[in-house]
Amino acid sequence: MERPNKLQSIAIPLIAVLMALLIGAVIILISGSNPLAAYGALLEGAFGSAKGIARTLEKSTPLIFSGLAVAFAFKAGLFNIGGQGQLLFGALVAGIIGYAVSLPALLHIPLAVLGGCVAGGLYAGLSGWLKTQFGAHEVITTIMLNFIASNITDYVADGPLKDEGIIARLPQIQDSAVLPAIGPVPTGFLLAIVVVFITAWLLDKTTVGYEIQTVGKNPNAAKYAGMKVARTVVLTMFISGLLAGMGGAIETQGVVGRFQPGFNAGLGFEGITIAMLAKTNPYGVIPAALLVGAMQSGASQMQFDAKVAPEIIDVVLGLMLFLVSADMIIRRLIRARGDDDSQPRLSSGWGN
Amino acid sequence: MNKTPILELRGITKQFPGVLANDNIDLTLYQGEIHALLGENGAGKSTLMNILYGLYEPTRGEILVDGKRLALGSPSDAIAAGIGMVHQHFMLVPPFTVTENVILGNEETGAAGRLNTRTAAKQITEISQRYNLEVDPYAIVGDLPVGVQQRVEIIKLLYRNADILIFDEPTAVLTPQEADELVAIMRELVAQGKSIIFITHKLREVLEVADRITVIRRGRMIGSTTPAEADQNKLAEMMVGRAVHLELDKGKATPGETVLAVENLTVNNELAQTAVDDVSFVLREGEVLGLAGVQGNGQTELVEAITGLRRVVRGTITVAGQKATNQSPRKITEMGTAHIPEDRQKHGLVLSYGIDDNLILNTYYQAPFSRAGQRQAQAIQQNAEVLVEKFDVRTPNATAAASTLSGGNQQKVIIARELNRPIKLLIANQPTRGVDVGSIEFIHSQILAQRQAGTAVLLASTELDEILQLSDRIAVMYSGKIMAIVDANKTSKEALGLLMAGVSE
Ligand SMILES: Nc1ncnc2c1ncn2[C@@H]1O[C@H](COP(=O)(O)OP(=O)(O)OP(=O)(O)O)[C@@H](O)[C@H]1O
Ligand SMILES: [Mg+2]
Numbered sequence: 001m002e003r004p005n006k007l008q009s010i011a012i013p014l015i016a017v018l019m020a021l022l023i024g025a026v027i028i029l030i031s032g033s034n035p036l037a038a039y040g041a042l043l044e045g046a047f048g049s050a051k052g053i054a055r056t057l058e059k060s061t062p063l064i065f066s067g068l069a070v071a072f073a074f075k076a077g078l079f080n081i082g083g084q085g086q087l088l089f090g091a092l093v094a095g096i097i098g099y100a101v102s103l104p105a106l107l108h109i110p111l112a113v114l115g116g117c118v119a120g121g122l123y124a125g126l127s128g129w130l131k132t133q134f135g136a137h138e139v140i141t142t143i144m145l146n147f148i149a150s151n152i153t154d155y156v157a158d159g160p161l162k163d164e165g166i167i168a169r170l171p172q173i174q175d176s177a178v179l180p181a182i183g184p185v186p187t188g189f190l191l192a193i194v195v196v197f198i199t200a201w202l203l204d205k206t207t208v209g210y211e212i213q214t215v216g217k218n219p220n221a222a223k224y225a226g227m228k229v230a231r232t233v234v235l236t237m238f239i240s241g242l243l244a245g246m247g248g249a250i251e252t253q254g255v256v257g258r259f260q261p262g263f264n265a266g267l268g269f270e271g272i273t274i275a276m277l278a279k280t281n282p283y284g285v286i287p288a289a290l291l292v293g294a295m296q297s298g299a300s301q302m303q304f305d306a307k308v309a310p311e312i313i314d315v316v317l318g319l320m321l322f323l324v325s326a327d328m329i330i331r332r333l334i335r336a337r338g339d340d341d342s343q344p345r346l347s348s349g350w351g352n
Numbered sequence: 353m354n355k356t357p358i359l360e361l362r363g364i365t366k367q368f369p370g371v372l373a374n375d376n377i378d379l380t381l382y383q384g385e386i387h388a389l390l391g392e393n394g395a396g397k398s399t400l401m402n403i404l405y406g407l408y409e410p411t412r413g414e415i416l417v418d419g420k421r422l423a424l425g426s427p428s429d430a431i432a433a434g435i436g437m438v439h440q441h442f443m444l445v446p447p448f449t450v451t452e453n454v455i456l457g458n459e460e461t462g463a464a465g466r467l468n469t470r471t472a473a474k475q476i477t478e479i480s481q482r483y484n485l486e487v488d489p490y491a492i493v494g495d496l497p498v499g500v501q502q503r504v505e506i507i508k509l510l511y512r513n514a515d516i517l518i519f520d521e522p523t524a525v526l527t528p529q530e531a532d533e534l535v536a537i538m539r540e541l542v543a544q545g546k547s548i549i550f551i552t553h554k555l556r557e558v559l560e561v562a563d564r565i566t567v568i569r570r571g572r573m574i575g576s577t578t579p580a581e582a583d584q585n586k587l588a589e590m591m592v593g594r595a596v597h598l599e600l601d602k603g604k605a606t607p608g609e610t611v612l613a614v615e616n617l618t619v620n621n622e623l624a625q626t627a628v629d630d631v632s633f634v635l636r637e638g639e640v641l642g643l644a645g646v647q648g649n650g651q652t653e654l655v656e657a658i659t660g661l662r663r664v665v666r667g668t669i670t671v672a673g674q675k676a677t678n679q680s681p682r683k684i685t686e687m688g689t690a691h692i693p694e695d696r697q698k699h700g701l702v703l704s705y706g707i708d709d710n711l712i713l714n715t716y717y718q719a720p721f722s723r724a725g726q727r728q729a730q731a732i733q734q735n736a737e738v739l740v741e742k743f744d745v746r747t748p749n750a751t752a753a754a755s756t757l758s759g760g761n762q763q764k765v766i767i768a769r770e771l772n773r774p775i776k777l778l779i780a781n782q783p784t785r786g787v788d789v790g791s792i793e794f795i796h797s798q799i800l801a802q803r804q805a806g807t808a809v810l811l812a813s814t815e816l817d818e819i820l821q822l823s824d825r826i827a828v829m830y831s832g833k834i835m836a837i838v839d840a841n842k843t844s845k846e847a848l849g850l851l852m853a854g855v856s857e
Pocket of ligand 1: 400
């Protein structure tokens, strides 16, 4: 629907990534290690073996979902910071259905995933509803709901449904709820790719997607056009939360094997970085999540081989986020190399 | 008049992807003159001015200010050379005071970086006295009427010692009274040695105020003339390249059944004050009811209530026999209503969408544009191609973003969308704002064609000429009430003017 400058929307994140890696290299150098060796080890750890690849894909999977959740909400002009809370509820509900229900795998797996989706969706939908009913800004409500989610899920894991033993976690899910892997490729990853395509299709090829984007770009025009703006806001938040919740469910069913709060820490928040790196393009979420997933996956190898603290990864990620968000820095760099005529229109008044 | 060129544009050429917006344009501005720049929508006027102001870099050409070459593509160099521009859309910060807005980007600070607003305010008072630009330096800009905000923009330029002032369609958003005041201000400015480039589509204003007139068409310079040598018809012909019928023969109205009935309607504005006060009228098939009045007397709120965009406090609205009071815009549209909104960028368009997606803004969910919830790309594109052709939207292609269209062509996209489906009621609010004479002729003929086809038309406009030309009956609004509904053939501008001022016989 929108026709942005394609080249730029790819070039800017790419340059941001390269610059972040470069600055990271300088920091590694200053801290007394060899950046080439460090990045080499990082790559080796992330892609050097079947096990490494499997781990990279596994780490990328929830990131695709949480990135997609943020990117999707953004299309309606909504900033869903609550991916973490929605993901936690998705993981929890899938964990409960996974162990408490007995069904054949063909039903059990989708039922648990669906439960996680609905849980995340409803939780985000609540923020949407609060926005349309009371004008409460979604940034505030989703952040607050993150705290509530983390406390509620902690309580459940440590209280009524706690597994035997001292660790605060739910019992293991039944085998019939476990998402298997196909060779080194986790089923969850494949699902994530499919969901990316469905999301892109929904946004660009359906009337609902047209409504969502219109509300995001010009709510006044959406109202004029007879669209139900409030309903669209709630629906968008619901779908966004559904995506995050699905990520949580798949984490439970495909990786952790049960609901255990600590395993999900931060996954929802990384979604913001990934959506920004992807310039909120659904397809862009895949490489962005793979990149972040690979860095996390290779971090321990880097620490082991090159004696570089894994925290450097967070520094590099932070730099990437900074550089894509403050993309004027990069625009200026590109322009300096003679790219003309891509300047944004500065005056937008009618008559101009 | 002093005959030294203060500004010379030489061979300015600007190539946008697919559009040659300016093609080898030469323009000379003499010190102390008002130079009007005329041309159709999309002719390249704003582009040329944006180049002069440094917002765009030209593909070719040079600019001389006082005989010295100006560095191109840099607003700060243009400002330093004494060039200032009042954009159509004001670049003001509404919550700031007049003084804060004027000094923004040019702040003088005292010890420890403290803003020194007092001396600035004094300077502003001096400027406003010197040029007759009455404004309170401590007023909050957001509270000021549009005409006064525009004065703030002008003061901003003068505060920066601009000698060459560019006005891009400054009168398009002004009421006729405000426009007259602006004309007086422009005269005062040139009397004191400033030079002005003035863009407008209102030929009357051009003849009234310009010293010289330059016409461009499709990016090329067509010629220069003076008000003494030209009249409205000649100017229109130079702009469009053919004779334009400024007067329309609309034929007799044959009103049929009632389409729109408004009874005892009361509507509030944003501040919960009564904006429409107990208004009643009917509108029949095949007639045009003009809604005249000084801007801000309830016309906007009335139109928004009828189209479902604003809540009705009391009273009823009936469209084609169906209850339309407080119905959703979608329902009202489906009753057969089309709405050309007053503010095309706020309500009428999604600027980042292509023309094609804008043309389906309120029919996107129906066949043939949607089937089983899926967008039908081919139907959407075909529709766009047909309408772009039929309504003469000047664009390289039907998928270009609406933001790349010139103002008048944006308006044509909306008109095309609203008039291209079967309708019973057309609500047109300022349908020709910012539109060139050729397109005005076209839009007016389209509105009259709707009337001929039996559509009921409610036409709100602050242009009395437009109201008088198109309407069968005219309702005059003042302070939220309808002062009178008069027969368009039996009234005059003067009589309407009195009613608009709240004087009834
Ligand atoms: N940023 C842009 N990118 C691509 N095309 C553009 C851009 N800005 C303007 N154009 C095109 O250049 C042409 C000239 O536009 P311009 O805005 O200068 O017209 P104008 O004479 O000011 O018209 P109007 O009277 O309607 O305001 C138009 O065809 C327009 O579509
Ligand atoms: Mg223009």
